[in-house]
Amino acid sequence: MRLDILTLFPGIFSSFLAESILARAIKKGLLEIGLIDIRSFAPGPHRVTDDRPYGGGSGMVMKAEPVCRALESVVRVSEKSLVILLTPQGQTFNQSVAWKLAQLDQLILICGRYEGVDERIREGWVDLELSIGDYVLSGGELGAMVIVDAVSRLIPGVLGGEGSNLEDSFQDGLLEYPQYTRPRVFEGMEVPSVLLSGDHEKIRRWRRTQSLKRTLERRPDLVEKAELSDEDKAILAELKARE
Ligand SMILES: C[S@@+](CC[C@H](N)C(=O)[O-])C[C@H]1O[C@@H](n2cnc3c(N)ncnc32)[C@H](O)[C@@H]1O
Numbered sequence: 001m002r003l004d005i006l007t008l009f010p011g012i013f014s015s016f017l018a019e020s021i022l023a024r025a026i027k028k029g030l031l032e033i034g035l036i037d038i039r040s041f042a043p044g045p046h047r048v049t050d051d052r053p054y055g056g057g058s059g060m061v062m063k064a065e066p067v068c069r070a071l072e073s074v075v076r077v078s079e080k081s082l083v084i085l086l087t088p089q090g091q092t093f094n095q096s097v098a099w100k101l102a103q104l105d106q107l108i109l110i111c112g113r114y115e116g117v118d119e120r121i122r123e124g125w126v127d128l129e130l131s132i133g134d135y136v137l138s139g140g141e142l143g144a145m146v147i148v149d150a151v152s153r154l155i156p157g158v159l160g161g162e163g164s165n166l167e168d169s170f171q172d173g174l175l176e177y178p179q180y181t182r183p184r185v186f187e188g189m190e191v192p193s194v195l196l197s198g199d200h201e202k203i204r205r206w207r208r209t210q211s212l213k214r215t216l217e218r219r220p221d222l223v224e225k226a227e228l229s230d231e232d233k234a235i236l237a238e239l240k241a242r243e
Pocket of ligand 1: 085086087088089110111112113114115116117130131132133134135136137138139140141143
């Protein structure tokens with residue numbers, strides 16, 4: 001997959017892309033990243049990228065022209081490419097959006113700053129507006145990183161163990177079961193004995209029960225929307241009877 005990020009602050013991405021899973025994916029050629037400095041597309045000796053808002057008011061607005069020229073500089077690798085604007089006013093990004101984006105060949109992410117980008121960019125060039133939550137950040141760069149990270153780990157080959165993302169929280173609409181590693185006893189707290197039993201069927205059922213229990217306690221809204229098997233429904237009925 002190719003990811004092109006349009007930003008006024010490309011330096012923010014250096015360590016993010018140089019470490020761990022993303023760095024390995026880039027090295028393996030599974031991810032190609034383009035960092036496009038919007039400022040280099042601003043005309044004039046001072047390369048001005050922002051201006052005062054029409055109608056008055058506080059703050060500055062990102063000018064349309066440099067963003068538009070930066071977008072035009074991005075080579076489209078296929079028809080399956082999408083221009084995304086990071087904005088608190090967009091659709092909330094979640095795991096199911098991440099899966100949809102992971103099926104594409106190219107994402108072009110526009111990071112806003114100041115009071116945001118001139119509205120005409122949204123009207124004329126943007127396919128999708130995404131927010132990473134109901135709060136206001138100073139810039140779209142953190143949002144772009146969240147999307148790049150969440151989408152990349154769904155691309156085959158990016159994570160070491162294939163399928164290790166399939167049991168993560170939200171994959172089947174539920175939160176993941178609790179995880180333990182060595183030592184068996186830590187500060188007097190023991191790992192649940194079923195996990196040491198070697199009985200795969202018992203472990204599977206324990207994990208499913210924990211996943212349902214945890215989701216019911218923390219995110220009952222997810223349980224209501226999840227596609228549950230007959231076994232899940234029976235486990236839930238047991239859990240509710242115990243309450
Ligand atoms: C200070 S914000 C602008 C907020 C804008 N004036 C508003 O009220 O909708 C500057 C930039 O940060 C980014 N941003 C802020 N909050 C965000 C969020 N929750 N999700 C995604 N991007 C966000 C956007 O790119 C935005 O253009």
